[in-house]
Amino acid sequence: MNKIPILMDCDPGHDDAIAIILALSSEKLNVLGITTACGNQTIEKTTKNAQGICEFLGRRDVPVAKGRRAPLLTPVYTAGIAHGESGLDGPQLPEPAVPLQEESAVVFMARKLEESRKPVTLVPTGPLTNIAVLLLCYPHLIQKIDRIVLMGGSVVSGCSGRGASEFNIMVDPYAADIVFTSGIPIVMMGLDVTNFTTIGFDEKEKFRRAGRVGALVADLADYFGRGFEMVGWCGVPVHDACTIAYLIDPTLFTMREMNVRIDLSGEFTMGSTVGDSYGVEGHEANALVGLASDRERFVELLLGACAGYEKGEGCNE
Numbered sequence: 001m002n003k004i005p006i007l008m009d010c011d012p013g014h015d016d017a018i019a020i021i022l023a024l025s026s027e028k029l030n031v032l033g034i035t036t037a038c039g040n041q042t043i044e045k046t047t048k049n050a051q052g053i054c055e056f057l058g059r060r061d062v063p064v065a066k067g068r069r070a071p072l073l074t075p076v077y078t079a080g081i082a083h084g085e086s087g088l089d090g091p092q093l094p095e096p097a098v099p100l101q102e103e104s105a106v107v108f109m110a111r112k113l114e115e116s117r118k119p120v121t122l123v124p125t126g127p128l129t130n131i132a133v134l135l136l137c138y139p140h141l142i143q144k145i146d147r148i149v150l151m152g153g154s155v156v157s158g159c160s161g162r163g164a165s166e167f168n169i170m171v172d173p174y175a176a177d178i179v180f181t182s183g184i185p186i187v188m189m190g191l192d193v194t195n196f197t198t199i200g201f202d203e204k205e206k207f208r209r210a211g212r213v214g215a216l217v218a219d220l221a222d223y224f225g226r227g228f229e230m231v232g233w234c235g236v237p238v239h240d241a242c243t244i245a246y247l248i249d250p251t252l253f254t255m256r257e258m259n260v261r262i263d264l265s266g267e268f269t270m271g272s273t274v275g276d277s278y279g280v281e282g283h284e285a286n287a288l289v290g291l292a293s294d295r296e297r298f299v300e301l302l303l304g305a306c307a308g309y310e311k312g313e314g315c316n317e
């Protein structure tokens with residue numbers, strides 16, 4: 001099969017972990033490696049978590065490279081309140097048995113791009129620091145990037161706790177600006193779609209019955225879901241997994257092309273993704289933005305992925 005080569009850049013993170021589970025289960029994707037970003041927790045913690053997930057899945061063949069320890073220009077800002085002290089509180093993951101890549105995330109990504117015969121899709125699900133540095137340091141490799149399918153932003157509303165911005169973009173708005181003005185095709189899965197792409201609280205039992213990986217997804221949903229349950233949501237949003245689900249089956253999502261700019265100066269809106277949803281401003285579209293999803297089919301896809309691991313699938317080398 002003609003697999004899509006991807007590089008995942010993430011900050012696990014409960015929903016990043018589910019994105020990794022989905023990606024490594026799919027025969028449509030060829031995961032060339034996982035790089036880590038400083039976001040939900042410090043870079044040491046998100047890196048250990050990425051390694052722990054691969055170890056849990058028995059995927060010691062997937063290289064993991066550590067990313068930059070701070071955003072480009074702004075201080076480290078983590079989300080312990082949502083993801084806990086470790087960045088992945090709740091489930092117990094095994095200690096990683098495989099060492100990290102010696103190369104940094106950016107050097108690793110550059111090498112993978114250079115080596116790939118096909119253009120590669122970048123899938124960032126954390127702050128865009130590593131991706132921005134990659135674009136700045138290796139401009140000749142931009143032609144090797146097919147597109148960037150990212151989780152971040154929102155064109156309708158925001159909920160980072162700081163004005164109208166979403167967490168990943170708010171943490172490193174300058175990096176986001178570099179990415180959104182790069183000219184590389186962008187698929188943006190923002191809160192407009194990810195907040196509604198949930199695992200229902202009443203669906204967690206189905207995941208527990210889907211085997212060991214399903215039980216892990218249920219445990220991740222338990223921890224990450226606490227805050228959402230408290231404020232009356234019916235399920236837990238699986239933000240980051242929307243990127244991978246889009247690559248596996250784009251028909252799950254309703255998308256619209258538009259121009260998206262990053263607010264770099266607002267006192268209360270710094271890091272907001274300002275989308276020209278109605279195309280009235282006359283700027284050229286630079287992103288395909290997710291606006292809605294078929295939630296039930298998304299859950300089926302994820303359940304199928306978990307069940308696949310039981311059958312010895314989940315091996316997309």
Ligand code: BDR
Binds near residue numbers: 014126166
């Ligand atoms: C994003 O913020 C992080 O906490 C999640 O992992 C996701 O990438 C959602 O706003």
Ligand code: CA
Binds near residue numbers: 015
């Ligand atoms: Ca994330």
